[in-house]
Amino acid sequence: MPKAITPSDVKLIAEMIREWPKGQPFKWETICLGAKSILGYEPTRQALHKKPVLMSAYESKRQQLRTAVATLKKVARPQSMLDAIERIAKLQEENDLLKAEMQKLAEIANRFIHNASAAGLSRERLMAPLPKKEKG
Incomplete structure (x- = not known):
């Protein structure tokens, strides 16, 4: 059993x-x-x-x-192998551009954090939510 x-x-x-x-x-x-x-x-x-x-x-x-x-x-299917290769190449190029842009934004964010910390702002203060806009 x-x-x-x-x-x-x-x-x-x-x-x-x-x-x-x-x-x-x-x-x-x-x-x-x-x-x-x-x-x-x-x-x-x-x-x-x-x-x-x-x-x-x-x-x-x-x-x-x-x-x-x-x-x-x-997902749209390519008509031929050549179309598929071109599409993959285009997507790879776009992916590389986005990775480069993300790297630049990460560097800017690190610079901002470093400079803000050097100016005496705490991590909690840096991470505080943005103030809400008043209607009117």
């Missing part, structure tokens, strides 16, 4: 479900096979399905996978 599924087992199985690899089919049967490494035996689908934490993790992961598929379907 299989041992009872403990709360720590449920936690480990839920974590396994949340971190499910993209290449493997996401079905209860494969989840049961994966749970075998945690429990030492292959549980039934019904045994796992009874645990609310596992059901919640399963539904969340299933929704996440569906959303990812829907997002991929919205």
Whole structure:
């Protein structure tokens, strides 16, 4: 007779479900096979399905996978390999420009923080929210 599924087992199985690899089919049967490494035996689908934490993790992961598929379907497919290469090159160039811009902004922010600290402003004062604009 299989041992009872403990709360720590449920936690480990839920974590396994949340971190499910993209290449493997996401079905209860494969989840049961994966749970075998945690429990030492292959549980039934019904045994796992009874645990609310596992059901919640399963539904969340299933929704996440569906959303990812829907997002991929919205991406325009290139007409040819040349179009794909040009698009990748353009995106890479844009990515490089944005990285350079982020680096410049980080340098400016560090300069501002250094100068403000040198002027005696505390970190708390620097991080204080901006004052709200008055209507009128």
